Structure formats: structure tokens, C-alpha cells
Amino acid sequence: MNREWRFWVYIMASKSRRIYTGVTNDIERHVLEHKHGEIGGFTQRYRINRLVYRERFHYIDNAIAREKEIKSWDRGKRVALIESVNPTWEDLSLEWGKPVELLHSSGADEKQIPRGLNPARDDNSNPLDIVSEALFDKKHLVTKT
Numbered sequence: 001m002n003r004e005w006r007f008w009v010y011i012m013a014s015k016s017r018r019i020y021t022g023v024t025n026d027i028e029r030h031v032l033e034h035k036h037g038e039i040g041g042f043t044q045r046y047r048i049n050r051l052v053y054r055e056r057f058h059y060i061d062n063a064i065a066r067e068k069e070i071k072s073w074d075r076g077k078r079v080a081l082i083e084s085v086n087p088t089w090e091d092l093s094l095e096w097g098k099p100v101e102l103l104h105s106s107g108a109d110e111k112q113i114p115r116g117l118n119p120a121r122d123d124n125s126n127p128l129d130i131v132s133e134a135l136f137d138k139k140h141l142v143t144k145t
Contacts, residue, residue: 007063009070011053011082013089018046019078023067027054031093050091053082 008027012020012034020043024030033039035049042048057063070078082089 005058005060007057007060009055009057009063009066010051011070011078012043012048013050013052013082014046014048015050016046017079017089018048019052019075019082020048021067021070021078023060023063025060027051028093028096031096035093050089051093052086052089052091054092 005025007023007025008030009021009023010027010031012022012031022030030039031051034043034051037044037047037049055063055066057066070081073081086092
């Protein structure tokens with residue numbers, strides 16, 4: 001069995017926006033370790049437990065080079081990188097591990113949205129070209145010209 005390796009450069013942040021940049025081959029596990037305070041040192045001390053940025057790589061050498069590049073930047077440049085994809089610093093891992101609700105319904109009680117008498121108009125049609133319109137009366141259909 002051939003496993004396709006994926007490596008991640010990630011940035012974690014605290015609520016006060018202290019940031020930590022790291023690299024891993026298992027981002028789900030590593031983020032959970034940060035969240036549970038299992039990684040000692042800086043991230044544990046400052047409660048850095050929110051994933052705010054990530055990049056995927058196929059080769060570990062490229063991921064390590066990118067991590068070093070980001071770590072060499074000043075804070076302003078790292079903040080700009082985060083905000084380029086996550087302007088509100090939302091935790092990108094917040095929904096991980098939660099059950100997913102399917103979009104379609106399997107029940108017979110499923111209701112459709114009525115379309116009405118006037119079908120959707122093509123955006124390219126000209127409203128002045130419409131010669132007549134149909135009006136619906138509760139008892140019968142009346143055509144107005």
C-alpha cells in the first residue's frame with residue numbers, strides 16, 4: 001500500500017494573537033495536541049491553540065524550507081499572510097471531528113419550493129420584450145395583454 005505523504009506548514013494563534021509556526025505530517029493530530037496543551041513550552045504557556053493558517057506540501061524538504069522562510073519574517077509579514085486567507089483569524093479546525101449533516105433529505109415529507117406562474121427569467125432577456133403577463137386569481141387564470 002503506497003501512502004501519499006502530505007506535509008503541512010501551519011500557524012497557530014492564541015486569542016491575544018500570539019503566533020507559532022510549525023511543520024507536521026499529520027495536521028489533525030498535531031492541532032489536537034496543541035488544543036489539549038500536550039505540546040509543552042511556548043504554545044502551552046501562552047495557550048496557542050487556534051489554527052489560523054495552513055499550507056500543504058508533498059515533500060518534507062519544501063515544507064521545512066517554507067517554515068523557515070515564514071519564521072524568518074517579521075511579525076507584520078506573518079500577520080499579513082494569515083489575514084490574506086483568514087482576515088478574522090477564525091479557528092480553521094473548529095469544525096474538525098464534528099458530525100456532518102447531509103444536504104439532501106431522505107424523507108417523503110420533503111417539500112419543494114413552488115415556482116409560481118412566472119418561471120425564472122433569463123438574465124439576458126429584455127423586460128420590454130415581454131408582451132403579456134399572467135396573473136393568478138384564486139379561482140382561475142386571467143391573462144392580461
